Amino acid sequence: MQQKWLFVITPKTKLIDLNLKEVWQYRDLLMLFVKRDVITLYKQTILGPLWYLIQPLFTSVIFTLVFNNVAGIQTGVIPPFLFNLAGITTWNYFKECLTATSDTFKKNEQIFGKVYFPRIIMPMSIVLSNLLKFGIQLLILIAFYLYYALYAGAAIRPSEYLFLFPVLVLCMGMLGLGLGMIISSMVTKYRDLTFLVSFGIQLLMYISLVVIPLSLFQEKGVEWLVMYNPMGYIIEMARFLLLNEGNISQFGIIYTIVSSILALLFGIVIFNKTEKTFIDTI
């Protein structure tokens, strides 16, 4: 008798086994996870979603005081506070994506150990729910932008390429998701990486041009510190698009896009390899 099987479970894995059809079937789950992340984060808090805004604002204030007022870093025509806020808002999206996805397997061990659904739904939902948060934080950035432009009379204007901003966000999403998936896969076996991520991300911020502009690195002749960091280019480009300030190069653009795509592809490959048996090693 001819047997037609719907699916076969075997130990073998293909290199890229991303079943997009299956992910599409579970799209409702993806949205429900996003919803869950958003509505449960600030349950039983008084300020609720205001925390979304408080965190970047306070960070920007402190950074402005420390780096610009005390250390005297120059930001040109751009008010230092706005300069920092733009950098931090953008950086935060990447940071949140990376740190939250990097413990996908460990954090969801319970649920992954009980039921099957395409595992990639989980990191994808994190990237999406952070996008929402990023959107809210962009609003506060726009509010300050308008304040500086209209009331404080700062000579700022967005670049004519502002419409490319979503591409930048996409690159950040891919980079954060890809790196996060790679780390989360390796964490299942070797927990050492969790320690690396938590302080590594702090260090990475300083060479990602969040507070120190690229021009200063060039001036001091230590450009190599930031040259190979795609996040550095992304932050610099974000500031260029939003504030029309900073220098971007063709190399930077191509390097960023290529490394984002590579990170995502590599992430998917490793993640797929891990998801099948991680529950035995975690």
Next chain:
Amino acid sequence: MMKDDVILKVENLSKQYRLGLVGTGTISHDLNRFLARIRGKEDPYLKIGESNDRSTKGTSEYVWALKDINFEVKRGEILGIIGKNGAGKSTLLKILSKVTGPTTGAIKSKGRIASLLEVGTGFHPEMTGKENIFLNGAILGMTKKEIASKLDEIIEFSGCERYVETPVKRYSSGMKVRLAFAVAAFLEPDILVVDEVLAVGDAEFQKKAIGKMQDISSQGGRTVLFVSHDMAAIQSLCTRLLVLKNGSVIFHGVTNEGVKNYLRPTFIKSFDPIEIGENIITQFNIQNSTTFKSGSDLLLTVFFKINSPVFNPFFSIVINDSRGIEVLQFHSRGINFSSDFCNDLILDLVVDDFNLHLGDYSIDFKFYDGKSYEFKNIASLKCVELMNFKISTNQYHKLNNSLYYNYNYSVK
């Protein structure tokens, strides 16, 4: 035609686990494995490994939690899976539900598999019952539309109507199970995998859940794989039975046959001769020919060997509850055995209308040789080793508090 339709086929399925901690040894093994793979060779660690006997100390770091499992399940069947702790039941279900992959072998399926392994995982404590119905349903593979169309039924089945707008963290554990099972019950997979979920719910809910599983299979034509230690539930629900032992299938077939073979094992593995007065009991064994079920007759068979003739012997079979308190005693006083019996003795105890509460029980067998002053306990059978010494369906409630049972000893 439908009946012969194989929906699930498991072929040579094995699963290997590494024992001990993940340490530096892991990296070197990983490297060896990687080297073997790029040279196109077999995984060097697949060859070693011992069968998974929990109680014996092994030499290998690797064990086979499952070894060469083969079976088929037909559409509409309810397959019960039983075995002692560590027999591989959960591992099998985990592989079936794609939570983890097999080491070797394959599972072929013609239908969607959904699992109900441990209910309530995936519930977010901060979200309300209703929100969790949607989330849990989606985790189990339903679309939002499907859930919305069944929402009222799900809430009704769970019996938690009043709490649907309350965060799940305020629920009692029983309510969580009810809610989770309700979601899964309305799931429409071709194959539903259920793992000991009913243990938490109360009797009313267990009955409801078992009824629902029967409906799923008889009306929906869907297949259920049911893992449980509850023999009564297995017997009333399952058409076929799979018995696992140390990672291998030792029985697969019709439930009743399996119950007969598996549930009437030789209870006592080794029996050390016991001295009673001048006599020595050299062999002893006890079997129950029926299952322990309230409302039906009980039949216990005792095998017995003694070295010299005993006159006027006296037996007693004692049933204790889980706290060790004697609840029933069947003694042979007043029953005349032929005075010269010796050697092999097979003794049957029949109790009419056996009736006990739900729970675990143990059995003691006592013997008195009629001469010495010893009334010695020959053997104690613990409920833990004997799954069927657990009474779990009390289908028969006798209202008179009769302390007298009609029972009868007979010698073969």
